[in-house]
Amino acid sequence: MSQLLTWTALLPGAILLSSLVPGALIFLLKEESHLLRGVLNMAGAIIKLVLVVVLIWGVFLGGVFETRITIAPGLDLVLHADALSVLFVTLSTVLWLVTTIYAIGYLEHSPNRSRFFGFFSLCVSATVGIALAGNLLTFVIFYEILTLATYPLVAHRGTPDATRGAKIYLAYTMAGGVALLIGAVWLRSLTGPVDFVEGGVLATMPEALHPQLIAIFLFLLVGLGVKAALFPLHGWLPQSMVAPAPVSSLLHAVAVVKAGAFGIVRVVYDVYGVEFASQLGLLTILGVMASITIVYGSIMALSQDGLKKRLAYSTVSQVSYIALGASILGPIATIGGVVHLVHQGIMKITLFFCAGNYAETLGVHKVSEMDGVGRRMPWTTLAFTVGALGMIGIPPIAGFVSKWYLGLGAAEAGEHWVLLILAASTLLNAGYFLPILYKAWFREPPKSWPQEHVFDSRFETMGALLWPPLITAALCLIAGLLAAAPFSPLEWATLIARREYAP
């Protein structure tokens, strides 16, 4: 019991509560309490950031941070911080802070803000819970809570479109959740509680159980694949684009899709163990699914005129890089996959912020309406350009680092077909991003924009909307330029790979 009271045992729980408690309080607020709501939001986000910095330092020094609550005998809720969880926690905490600023500006005059921010905080809490989950049960619990917490955000606007999108989103994620649950319970019935351990725990299972383990993996893969938007389980993602921009940003850059991808990484590395998974032939299945998704998503993105839809299909494609990294045996590919978890996050959130700015400031929702937006909104378009070039993989932006390590890892593992996939994907990425950049910078702007708002501000749009994409765009550059610096995402991913492949 006394162990419960030490700060190392409290820290993971505190990180979770730092967004959960403000979220719960925000629900109770009156709609007009702008100030109080803003203070609660920002205080939660900043406290969480401080706590996470402490955690990073602690984990780097090899400290053990674990909060454990027994919810029923034999069923423990475990929040455990290892290198991989710290990566994801940091990503979500930083992006939550940025997105909160953005959302406060974005939703300035829209209805039901208490409800929105309440669920928004709940959603981040669930994501942090997923990141810190120390066993499969905890992971499943937060995974399902994430589904629940994001549903109201997708349905928030209350239009028939939003309701429909939310319904489709729910149908996919609930079905996925059930598949995950079956896999998790099945595994639990074979092995007892499944703790996440670096290097995996199943390698010692008797041979007779291997067919069952393969079946379980497939269940888990389907459950996680839905959120990670692996083809053919990706159908919900483009439909959810009806949500407000901050939701799309958070949902598609950080919370939902990453939860799925992160789960795949967890299962491959910390449950099965990457060598054991490879021995069972599971990595091949994963690799093929990821490759198909990468190509399919990019092709679909080419033909989308809706900007957010195009970005959504781009997400379908890009998130599978993470799964692809996990499916290649070898530490270098692992680094590529894991670091892309962060890189894709900051790049894609930049793009979504910008898309939100175009929509909110000019009423521009479609690619075909983007002629000359670079002249009207240079800063936003600059941020968009950084994100888009990063997605294509142009050095020195973060996306290049991911692709470089993925390619290197594939070559090292002798999986040369992966290089082909990467090349094809890069061409397709360029195919759907470069035309946008061209239109934005080099075409003449139209005489009037579809629905222009003039904010009385010194900038091209409201300050709260402009700063977030600029910050994240800067992060994309920094992550690429200073990839070799200590505590960069790449360095941290290297640390993770070292621990996963440790003998």
Add this chain to the structure above:
Amino acid sequence: MNRDLSLLIGILVALLAVLLLGVFHSTLALDPGQRLASLALERLPESGVSNPVTAVLLNYRAYDTLLELAVLLAALLGIWSLGPARPGFQPAGPALAAMVDWVVPLAILTGGYLLWVGGHAPGGAFQAGALLGAAGVILRLAGNAGAGLPSEAWQRWLIVLGAGVFSLIGLLLALTGYGFLSYPPGQAKWLILLIETAATIAIGVTLAAAYVGGRPQMAQPPRSPLAPMADPEAKR
């Protein structure tokens, strides 16, 4: 109902009956010994009454009987919740009225006798209460719409009297250390009689009120079947 279906049900029920008969037969072959009979009779002298059935009802298994009074109460409350009583019957003709005049007192007297005798011979609170209730039924049949019952406020107290006295005595015994519904030695006889008296009144009033079949009307005299339903609580 469909003829074939009812025939089918008949066959199924008949099969069930045959099965039950077979099982019952085999059951009788098992020797359960005395069951509870010998024990119940053996301890009869300590129970405070000499009629074994009364001993079971009000002493060994008094708890059942308390709840049974609650069941009766629940039924009446349910009936009352459904609305006010309907008007009664036409006033009786002189011949019937004359008969009522002596049947009702006789029923009440017999009830009292059954209550008293229940301690040592067939009879007891339920039979006595039923006779009181029957007196009410006869009164209503003879044209007294309220079955001779008092006002609603009084009725409310009377219908809870049985279970009330019963449970209060039980709790009092628990508080004084004997245990819930465990009568102290030597006191059983009069405690049982007290409970039975209260129960008889409650049962009689409840049964009669159930026969009236609705919340009592307040307007006492003059009682007209067409008088508007006055409701003391609804007025406020």
Add this chain to the structure above:
Amino acid sequence: MNLILLIFDAVLLITLLALAAAAILSSEPRRAVMLFIAFGLWLSLVWARLSAPDVALAEAAIGAGIGGALMLAAARRAARRQATSSEEPS
């Protein structure tokens, strides 16, 4: 030796079952209730035979008596309603 008693018992029971069957099969409400009351009274007779006088008394007074009176009132109402509804249609 107890043949006479057995026959007596058998007659008692057959009558009981017959009354029950008659009450059940009768579709006219008032008749059914009357038969049910008769069944209850006969049942109390059988119970008296089985040396259960207390229960017999209770069945006669409560089961057949009060229960019967309640059902009879309902049957009367049903009959009256039937009468009025068969007059009304025009």
Add this chain to the structure above:
Amino acid sequence: MTAAFLYGGAGILLFALGLWSLLVHEPLLRKLIALNIMGAGVFHVFIAVAHRGDGTPPDPVPHALVLTGIVVAVSATALALALHNRLEQDASDSAQSTSTSTAGLLSGLSISPQSDIIRHE
């Protein structure tokens, strides 16, 4: 032994008769009579078991149980009749209401979507 079987058996037959009638007959009054006869059958089994031959005092416990049972049965009958009466009153009050199918035990067994058609007051 024989007498006990005879009497107890009669109780079981009463139970079966009542059960059949309850399932087959529609009008409430007939269902109530059926239920009461079922109950009488069960009580009869108790009384038959309590009877321990002529000359031996009977077992008083089942007697007391049956007494309790009788009161419970009458209470239930009274409540059921009151509910039924309320329905009939409503039916005669609102002349437009057509059918007054009340409590089809078996009609409920057939799982028909009709049970959904419940209007609110």
Add this chain to the structure above:
Amino acid sequence: MTTDSLILPIALPLLGALLTTALPRIAPLLGVIAATLTALSGLWLTGQVWGGDALNIVLGGWGLPLGIGVAADGLSASLLAMSSLVGLGISVYAVGYFAGSDRGLHFWPLWLLLWTALNGVFLAADLFNLYVMLELLGLSAAALGALTGSREAVAANLRYLLVGLLGSMSYLLGVALIYTAYGTLDISLLSERIEPSALAATSVVLMTAGLALKAALFPLHFWLPPAHANAPAPVSAALSALVVKAAFYLILRLWTDLFANITTTGAAFILGALGAGAILWGSWRALRAERLKLLAAYSTVAQIGYLFLFFPLLQAMPPGPARDDLFAACVLMAVTHGFAKAGFFLAAGLVQKNAGHDRIDELGGAAQSMPATTFSIALAGSALIGLPPSGSFIAKWVMMRGAFETGQWWWLIVIVTGTLLAAAYIFRVLSRAFGQEPTPRCFVTDARAEIPALLLALSSVALLGLAAGPIWSLLGFEGVQT
């Protein structure tokens, strides 16, 4: 003296019922006092069982087998705790719900009698006493259900009453056979004496069938949806959350206690199969229901089905920690449903009051203008689906594990399908809460009515979903330690 306190959760509501009958003018006040005392006594008793062993007492001072036993073990105490908390919530809610209405006058004594019977069933140790309790339960429940006075309500509850009587008769015949063969009515004495025989098998069938009718086990559920859907909201909550549990509790008690050595795999499979039918049919009908309260009622049919799925698993699992887990999960499921369904119905009642109807397709504005109520529905709904964190998630997790461990994987299909259907019907309601109506000004609009609903719903999620350990402790299980 401590053992005498066993009687308090029964005697206090009974006294309350008597007082509220006699003094109708101050019935709400008396009712709330009685409810509070009843709840406290129930919780105190639960605490006693937690702290020590099972409690029991034989009333009347005659000892067994002559007297009537009253006993509280972990199973009774768990359900007693549920009835105490849920009952208190319903009582507080009822004060507001019935304020200014004549119906409240009738509500209080009947509700307290119902509570008496509930606690009586949970604490009874005597087969015939259980019959009386069941009848008290059935009568007061039917009378309460008809309180709205609407034609549908009266008809449905008349049917409910008759069905309940039929169930009681079947049960009582089983008791008669048992008394004939074994000469006692006390459950603990009987459990030592009962041996496999045609008689024991017949009694268990008769008693289980009668109780299954009362518990609304598919296909004997036909009476439940109209009866529960048409009652006043606090009554619907009591009926769905508590009353059906009494019958289920009794089946569980009989199967695991009294008839433990004569139940067979085949019989348990039949119960499980009926439970499976209930899950699929109930969920499907809930999905198609047009009214919110009818949806909730069909959901009860389905949830009862889950409880019966435990029987084949319990039967197949050898004694040991794994079986203890299953048993505790079964109790947890029942208790969670009690809280969740009570919260759901209370909230649905508020929606109905606010909107003037409860047709799901037209609820948009009403739901959106009452955030706390909608929140209660959402929380209770996620417990009904079995989403984490909720007691039913833990229960389903253990149940699925049991299905894998005993090789009965086919139940998984049922559980999964039921879960998805439940998600579909709950979110069908919740999606109405997202419209383009004006923003409500604050979270709670009617504290007296909304807070009990919210607290009950919250308990099913946060309390039972994150701290279910006490159920294991109450039942005296250590749990699997691996």
